[in-house]
Amino acid sequence: MSEEDDGLDAGKEAFKEEAAELLTELETSLLELEEHPTDEDLIGRVFRAMHTVKGSGAMFGFDDIAEFTHEVETAFDMVRNGKLAVTKELTNLTLRARDQIRTMIEASEGKATVDHKISKSIIDSLQLLTKGTAAGSPSGHEPAAQKPSKSASGDASHSVTYRIRFKPFADLFVTGTNPILLINELRQMGSCMVVAQIDAITRLEEFNPESCATYWDIILTTTLSTNAIKDVFIFVDDMCDLHVEIVDEEGEYDEAEGYMKLGEILAARGDVKIDELKKLLGKQKKVGEILVDAGIVDSGHIASALAEQQHIKEVREQRQKTTDTAASIRVPSDKLDKLVDLVGELVTVQARLSQTAIIHGEATLTSISEEVERLTWELRDSTMSIRMLPIGSTFSKFKRLVRDLSIELGKEIQMTTDGAETELDKTVIEKLNDPLVHIIRNSIDHGIERPDIREAAGKSKMGTVHLSAGHSGANVLIKIEDDGAGLDKERILKKAIDNGLIAPDAELSEKEIFGMIFAPGFSTAQKITNVSGRGVGMDVVKKNIDALRGLVEVKSRKGSGTTITLRLPLTLAIIDGLLVKIANEVFVIPLAVVEECVELSKKDIERTHGRHVSNVRGILIPYIRLREHFVIEAEEPEMEQIVITEVDDKKVGFVVDYVIGEHQTVIKSLGRVFKDIAGISGATILGDGTVALILDVPTLVRSVETHEPVTADAAG
Amino acid sequence: MATATAEATQYLTFKLEEEVFALDISKVREVLEFSSVTKVPRTPEFMRGVINLRGSVVPVVDLRLKFGMTRTEKTVNTCVIIVEVSFENESMVLGALADSVQEVIELEPEKIEPAPSIGMQLRTDFIKGMGKRDEEFIIILEIDKIFTAEELAFAQEATQAA
Incomplete structure (x- = not known):
């Protein structure tokens, strides 16, 4: 009995997972639908998502969800049948309904409680909408109602590729037949390639325009039968030679490509070097050219054969693609x-x-x-x-955020995205969510102005938030751009001085000033809205991005907008590291922050009178003696090395005994016991099985900065 | 078999200096030979560092230091007892250094007495009870208590140690 329960539970879990996905899809489709209210594809998608939620909900005992969803589905059924137009009101309601469904699912796990009043009010409004329009059918919009017929024809399963040779007799034209019309008819039956054979056409002086000298080779991929093809030619049956052959059939020849070519086999055995083979093959003429040269066939036939080859290849590739998508599986x-x-x-x-x-x-x-x-x-x-x-799923979530927030704040804002297909590690994407929410909220609340202000400033009423993602080396760049008011340098500076973050006479670069917005509790918003302004938020961004070993960069021009760039590593699990040694302890410094390594002799130390700075090609670089900082008790060698790192445009050196070299570092968590150690971000296991610690350069520098006065006293 | 219901529990005994301690066997995952440990800087003295347990990084605690004895020195008999402790309602794997691991014994609950509240030189809440076997006392440790949140919040202790 318990087994049965387990089965049902597993089913329920699967439903929840599936529903979460469907709801996301629903949201995306609805938002798109709002922009293109007559797109029947989108309407179909919305309807299908609703329908599936309803169906599987009922199957696994989520009757309330099924019942509720049914009402919404009814409305969309009317839309599908052209009885109801897609209006802002409808999408609003449906979005609310979507949220309600999600709440209901969460409630089943005990995470939330369902307010039945909300369900009731959504359903009432929906019914009002459907009833209201059922009487006076919609005027403007006509979401075409032929939807079902379309899917019916597209679903036919078995596609076959035919080779058709249509060779009309010379007297074809006498009956008034136009071969082009016949060929066009074939074209409509499926994907088609036509090559005209013109080798029988005589020289101009002998040419008889009333006789047909051309014939055609046609490659056609269709789901229709041979007879259907022959039917096209039924009226010219006795005036032509017609051959219809099957050359490629779905499911039958797909594995035929499995064999290797002779050259490939030889190369694989090492008998021939690939480069040499290629050089030779380059000299060799293609089979087609040889045949033409020999006068065995003319170029028209070759073209036809090549067209066939090409066509079959494309069809197979297409088929491969569809099976590929079908072959994906869900894995926890x-x-x-x-x-x-x-x-x-x-x-x-x-x-x-x-x-x-x-x-x-x-x-x-x-x-x-x-x-x-x-x-x-x-x-x-x-x-x-x-x-x-792909990061796209996260992006579409923000579309909703932008939409809701801009309505709430009375602003007109659109969100555009770019590079949604950019791929990132799953955990990175998950952890990216919060920072992005904060940045976008900020852009909408503080960045983009109200429509009237925008107009007065000579900008378009509609503000834009642009989200883009793209690769850059081993990093992924995520940019959040807005065309709002931009950051106000003076105000940030004033606020920073008021808050005591910096001294009143401090001279800061633009970058440093913009960096202040990430300080905890920092907000320049004059009024606190319920969206943002409390000063929590941007420090969360910085913290989370730091935790992902990423970097945040702010660019802004007053009056024309702000761009925040997040630079993130592709993956969290493995990094390139530099192995260094101090006494018997081995540490890893992430290679991404390492600039160079220089030597540090005892003489150098004497020259700087014990100050921890080094002169590297005329630039003074402070360094941290890891031996002292980590309290490693062992005699230092005569010649030490400084690993110079750069973080946030600050160069800091780390003195180690010697640099061992590069190491592909598999990052292991140190666990909860050591989670708060400043300067250590994790551990890795070395080739000999021992554990080496990974240095967290930014926090290490910070922790030394705060301890600096103490060491200065000790030194003095 | 009938006594099994009366929780005749199995214990792993081990020695710290000359004293015999015991741990509930259900808490013990395995016992390893003590080879090398990587010290994590700026942590208290009793946190000996981390070791590689087949690919995971596991912290190792010096129980002798924890209990106010001298630091464990490496000998042929030194072992790391890998234990699972619950820490803030989550189970966590830790290594505990022992001078030598003895054997697995079975003790009925009635053979275990509560620890005397004085004279133990050890925080009594670390002790589950005193077992007696062959005229020898065995200190049965409450391993979960030893590594409570405050015990592992060594940030303050770290400054003391330094």
Whole structure:
């Protein structure tokens, strides 16, 4: 019995997951529908999402959800049938209904409580809307009602590629038949490629315009049968040679591509080098050219054959694509996390293997270890790519946010997006949500002005928030641009001085001033709205982005807008690190922040009178002696090294005994016990199985900055 | 078998200096040989650092230091007992250093007496009770209590240690 319950529970879980997805899709579709109220595709999508929620809801015992959704679905059924127009009112109501459904689902987990009054009011309003228009049918909009017929024809399953040779007799034209019309008829049956064969056309002086010398090779992919094709030619049946052959059928020839070409086999065996083969092949003429040269066939036939090849290739690729999308499966994310963990371990073990192989210097072992290394990296890359998700789903969430907020604040704001397909690690995307919400809220509340102010400033009434994402090396850049008022440098400066964040006479660069907005409790908004202005928010942005090992950059021009750029690492699980050693302790410095390494001799230290600064090509760079900071008791070597890092445009050096080299660092959490240690962001396991700590350069610098006076006293 | 219902619990005994301690076996995951530990800077002395437990990083605690004895020195018998403790309602894996691991014993509840409230030189809430076996007292530890939030909030202690 409990097993049965388990089955139902699993079903319920699956429903919740599915519903969450459907609701997201519903929201996106509704927002799009608002922009294109007559798009029947969108109406169909909304309807289908509703319908599925209703259906599976009822199946797993969420009767209240099914009942509620039914009402909304009814309205959209009317829209679909052209009885109801899509209005702002309708989309508003449906969006509210969507939220209500979500609340209901959450309520079933005990996370929220359902206010039945809201459900009632939504349903009442919807019914009012549907009844009101049922009497006086909508005037302007005519969301075409042929929707069902369209899907019916598109769903036919089996597609076949035919090779058709249509060779009319010379006297075809006498009957008044136009072959072009016949071919056009074929074209309408499916995806089609036509090559005219003109080799029989005589020289101009002998040319008889009343006789037909041309014939056609046609490659057609259609779901229709051979007979249907022959029917096209039914009236010219006795005036032409017609061949219809099947050349490619779905499901039958798909695996035919599996064999390798001769050259590929030879190259794979190592008998021929790929480059040499390519060079040779470059010299060799294509089969078609050889045949034409030999006079066996003319170029028209070759063109036709090539067209066939091309066509079949395209059809197969298309088919491949559709099966690819169908082949995706749903996997719980913790299984993926486990997989990533295992790959991480494998990377570690592989590093040990490589090290052992180097020590032993045995040829067989070395070659095995190299092979394992190659496989491991491939495995790592493809595992990481599984965790990658397009950022688009997050973007569409913000569309709703922008829409709701702009209505609330009486502003006209549109959101545009770019690069929604950019892929990022799942965890990064999840953690990106809060910062983006804060930034966008800020843009809408403080950035973009009211329509009247915008007009007075000579801008269009409609403000724009532009969200874009894109790759830049091993990083992903996410930009949030608005065309609002921009940041007011003087006001930020004044506020910073008032709050005691900086000294009144401090000279700050533009960048530093804009950086102040990320200070906790900092807000220049003159009035606190319920959207923002309390000064919480931007510091959350900074904190979260720091936690993701990302960087925030602010650019702004007064009057014309603000751009906030988030620079994030592609993945959180593995980074490039620099291994350094102090006494017997090994540390990892993230390579992303490392600028260079220079030597530091005892003489250099004497020259600076014990001050912790170093002169690197004329620039003074302060350094931190990790040995002192980490209280490592061991004699320092004669010659030490400074690893110079740059964070937030500040260069700081770290003195270590020596730099070991680069290391692919699989990041391990230090766990909750050590979570608050300043300067250490995690640990990694080295080739020999020992643990090395990963330095968190920004917090390390900060913690030294706060302790600075103490060390100065000690030194003095 | 009937006694099993009366919670005749199994305990793992180990030695710190010359004293015998015990842990509820259900808390113990495994026992490892003590090889090398990576010290985490700016942490209290009793936090010996972290070790690699088949790919996860696990903190290691020096119980001797925790209980006011001298620092554990590495010998052939030194072991790391990997325990699962519940910490703020979440289970967490920790390593505890022991001078040597003895054996697994079974003790009926009636053989366990409450610890005397004085004279133990050890916080009594760390102790689940005193077991007696062959004229020898065994201190049964309440491992969850040893690593409570305040115990692990070593930030303040770190400054003392430094």
